[in-house]
Amino acid sequence: MTTDTSAAAPAAAPGAPAVDLFSQEFAADPFPVHDRLRRSAPVHHDPVTRLWLVSRDEDIRQVLREPSTYRNDNALGSVLPLRLPALRILDRAGFKTLPPALFNNSGDTHPVLRGPVLKLFGAQRVRAALPMIERVTHEELDLMAAGLDATGRHDFARGPARTIPVRVMLEMLGVPEAARADIATIADWTDAFITLFWGRTDKDEQRRLAQLVGEFYIWLCDLAARPDAPDDSLLGALARVRMPDGSPVPPEVAVAVCSNLMVAGHVTTSQMISTAAYRALEHTGRWRALGREPGLAEAWTEETLRREPSLTAWRRVTSRPVTLGGVDLPEGAELLLLFTAAGTDPEAFEEPERICPMREGGRAHLGFGLGRHRCPGAELARAEGRVVLAAASERFPDLRLATEERPPFLELVSFRAPTRLEVEHAPRPAEPRRSPPQ
Template sequence: DLAPNGCPISPRAAAFDPFDRPYQLDPAEALRWSREQEPVFYSPRLGYWVVSRYDDIKAIFRDNITFSPSIALEKITPASKEAQAVLERYDYGMNRTLVNEDEPAHMARRRELLEAFSPEALEAHAPMVRRLVREKLDAIVDRGRADLVDEMFWEVPLTVALHFLGVPEEDMEQLRRFSVAHTLNTWGRPSPEQQVEVAEGVGKFWQYSGEVLVKMQRQTRGKGWMYDMIEKNRQKPDVVTDNYLHSMMMAIIVAAHETTALATANAFRQLLSRPAVWDELCDNPELIPAAAEECLRHSGSVVAWRRRATREVAVGGVTIPEDGKILMVTASGNHDPSHFENPDELDIYRDNAVDHLTFGYGSHQCMGKNLGRMEMRIFLEEFTRRLPHLELEEQEFTFLPNTSFRGPEALWVRWDPAKNPERQDP
């Protein structure tokens, strides 16, 4: 069999399927063969060109004209007829936001909306993050055992995200379900029956986002990034368009909370499975920011991102035809030994951890990265101080099957409440 560029497809490339177990369990490991032998290959099962090496991925991120981000939020599995009908019933019209907008529209828009991400603006959210984490910790501290994902890793980032956006903190459970539907809809491979259910969730999410937006537009301007957007939409409707507002309302709720929730769960899993490293953080909390960064490299919450070739172009010596769809497995790039020494080791002293690709790179690089980092840092600070004797329970981790968003669905930990430091020194 031949790839669209006329070259033969190797057996491993033919067999690759990101929805199979190996990729779902450990995407970087599942692509080790590719990093070593065939760093750019066509996957007939996916219909994408898969890119697995650090330098190639970075080169793609760097050139967003040749490599358009327009397909970043496209359904990776096309909708069935039935699912399409459901989406149409909800008048679903998710289109361009920031992350999937081409130039020059993207930069014009991004520039208008940067203010909310200044270091001072972000620092203003820190006390709330700490208060939320503390309250959640208070609720479990005497219990001795908890699933941290269920108890707080999803809810705190969601609350922070809504606060950052200025969106009312209502219907949290519903928003969590909506986000799962959005992830499956965008990056999953739902079965024909699941497709309809997922489309219902996505349709309702679209409707909900529209309703919240209208409510916010009618009010006097409040605090939050969505209010900034509404204001810019009034001033410069050709830059911050109406459809952008509605699409962004839906996409950003997910972008700002799932990513951080999953990253936090990944970090706790990695650190707690290395008790010596965890103890080091408990003794030296100033190491926490570097540890969080290394966790983002080693086990990021976004593991793959997409681009479309706008012309025929060579990547790593392989010709990708015009319109070729590309899956950059950033998790694989983050484990590329040509950039990271002993890449599979979690080394909190690594001096180039920050070069990781988990936030993307270049002109679309994650705008919320410092908010995500701050939340991870505060979670780690509070836990290492209040529950330094925390232990990871023996467990099978499960993941929502999809190409891009990754983190355990549950994270069971235990500790002995009698040994809580707060108890010992009153």
């Protein structure tokens, strides 16, 4: 899976900032670079990835509203070419490329496949799933409490923020108990998937990641081949779908749909929860308020999605010559839509750098995309965010960051969140000593 483009590499715009999309410096604090891009080169060619970086909210919305001009066929290809050893490992697992399904499909099969997914993650299904989400959350918070009691510290990003979305997604997809892999293993698989295809890794690391991705693909193939898929599960729904030519959904397409949803349902939700928790924990009062003030956890989740979405950027490719942001692009130009830059665009949001949970029009951001390819699991992610943040704050009101050092962030092109979030109980103030009775 490699990225190719027919557009010739142009010279950098005068005054355009140098951008290293894979650096820790950029991952930890992308906002200054985004600001410079919006002001000096809102449609900027990156020579490393050969992608056109689109940073203004207005331009990104234009792209998302015109899916026939800006297609998503390139969305799931590897950002940088994979080396031969990794490709061989993937080939042995039977994984060559994902066919068009949800996130890389601009053809006539897209609405056919998207239909059952929208029903699966519709508002009514999400409301019905709330008791399950709450149960899973409290079970994982019990494990966190045990960890805090045993060692005094706990990694929130590797703990509840990571495991809850996996468990919820397995329930929502209707995966039979007998077919479920270990939760930590599934999380490792999906993390490996995004790192292999959206990261900058050396040959040895690519081999390790490819092995995990191959295991993930084999598990998905076995899952799709099971004859006992419940009627109300995703695979049960896909079995009833007919493609535009009247044929059933091919097995490899069903696998691709499941892959899209497992990766997105775990990775982006986990990262959203980790980032939201981190920003709240930076100030003790903020964290404590999430469990006490009705509606605040929901509003805090929404602001996180605007200012620091876990899906930081997504790709498109032009189907014809077009002008975007004053820049002429040829057919086949590959774009990277910088959603984080759009969410902090001062032309779109007042005081965009400020976290303002009660912001007017708080949902008018691009954290879930826009238009035909808007994230079908948006309401489920929102529900998980508000349930987990409120429950964790209520259960651990005196939680604090265990270190003043900034946590490490993912160094991937399209995903961003703290990879570790060490927390501990804040020491309670000593009670004043009482004078003995006279």
